[in-house]
Amino acid sequence: MEKDRKNLPLSFLGDRLEFPPVETANEDGLLAVGGDLSPERLLLAYKNGIFPWFNEDALIMWWSPDPRMVLFPKRIKISKSMRKIIRNGDFTLTHNTCFDEVLEKCAKIQRKGQDGTWITNNMKAAYRALFELGFAKSIEVWQDDKLVGGLYGIDLGHVFCGESMFSSVANASKFAFIQLAATLEEENYRFIDCQMHTDHLESLGAELIPRDAFIRILKG
Template sequence: MPIRLPALSSDPTAPFPPARTARVDPDGLLAMGGDLSPARLINAYRHGIFPWYSHGQPILWWCPDPRTVFDTGQVRLSSKFRRLLRRSDWTVTADTAFAEVIRQCAATPREGQDGTWITPEMIAAYDTLHRLGHAHSVEVFDGDDRLVGGLYGVAIGRMFFGESMYSAASGGSKVALAGLARQLSAWGWPLMDAKVENDHLLSLGAQLWPREAFLAQVENLTRLDAPAGPWTARFGRLPARDLGHPPP
């Protein structure tokens, strides 16, 4: 039986349907249609909503319950991995290779997925958000300046919404996530959205929050003052070996 969903209007600033009306199966499916304009995407993220669809489908909008969330001060790395990092020559940066990171995320095979949801239209939309200073990448480079992992997402106020991450070398995405969490925590940003749970995220310390609690925090944090723009200088160059020790 076809799923009947609310269709979004042509106005990118128009309200989304209330999150409580999202479907239970599939979890969090809320609406369809609209576009991927910057105004629409920022409107969506301010309300804890994100696009997720495959090639050939209409744009689908989601707000699952529960929501997978990281406390930026509680990302968990194993003792063994921390010991390895203390000898690492890797470096973590931000907004130095956004286009490469998002394309690598799109090209990385995912267990249980046939193809990618990061379509060319999605790449173009987030490239635009990046140029406007709302989408950011975190990169991990090895000692030879080769990109070995990264992630990207959207920042509004003091809330970061993670989109995707990848590794080209073992541990690359974990270092990107831990490096981002370290910097966000230092800036006074308490949460990172990770959307939907999986075993890997849970092993790194992700928590499952009721949607209502998550949306309340999103409403508060997206209102806090944090200017849009590149993070390159603010983030700096974080030696991965520093992640082998507890934060100061």
């Protein structure tokens, strides 16, 4: 089966609003290239377990990896030190008050092992359009009236698709993620889609699940 996945031809998207079945993605999770970043196509992608990820001046690349990193909100891991930070009120939280600033900071923050950013100018414009339509959301973390952390993603109403987060002081992005999980648990969301594995997300309770299980829960 692995050999078959390696040999599958890559799909090139045109103007039609469609994606190939996620099962046709290659072993790295790359499903298709091309198309556009219209709100309609982006929402179709997220609703089918697909997301865009590509570099500036490259073709749009669409992914559906197997396995998939998710956080079930009730399984969030909160360390003793983070519980103390939360109790002490070191940070304050807002929602959707400065989406553009969160987007820009996520794009500019330096990340270990990454050269440049995948949050290109076209991606910024696309997610701003989704924000205007009420689908893209941001969470902002403040300390002494300064924006020090946050995250943004796509809210499907039952699943939150996390896109990126940033932190300019220790633990600010953790605080945002923990508070997001608490809110989504109260609202009976199924999971936060974290897309790809990172040690940071794993430390917060995120886990890898098979893509077919991911799609089943997403569409169930």
